Amino acid sequence: MDKGAEPTASLIPLLTWAQVRDWHEMAGAPHSSGPGDRVAIVGTFGPRTFALHVCDDSMEPVFREGDAITVDPDREPKGGDYVIVIGKPSAEPTFKQLIVEVNDQKYLKPANQRYSLIPVTPDMVIVGVVVMKMRVY
Secondary structure: OOOOOOOOEEEEEEOOHHHHHHHHHOOOOOOOOOOOOEEEEEOOOOOOOEEEEOOOOOOOOOOOOOOEEEEEOOOOOOOOOEEEEEEOOOOOOEEEEEEEOOOOOEEEEOOOOOOOOEEOOOOEEEEEEEEEEEOOO
């Protein structure tokens, strides 16, 4: 977000995890198109931004099951970012932190230490960068 720019409110699609691959393959859609649930966000993000609910404990304690996360497919991922990744051809989307080693080797790191690092392979695609977390109490 530019310094001095006024934050804007938008309604973005709330996708299910099963919809993430289709959203990515159709290159997203403008916020105003398509049916489905929407969530309000404040900020300036790319036009294909969408939201998801965290669905497991692999990212605890940073993100808890049920938290809503905002994902911006137009943001360039860098080491340390939280990302949504899909494998090909049939792997489910996953939510992890992107780790980039000195030798440019990349890993997906769960926040929960009970889970292992996952090496990023050529068949994996980063769908977007998590830019916001929302929790309803």
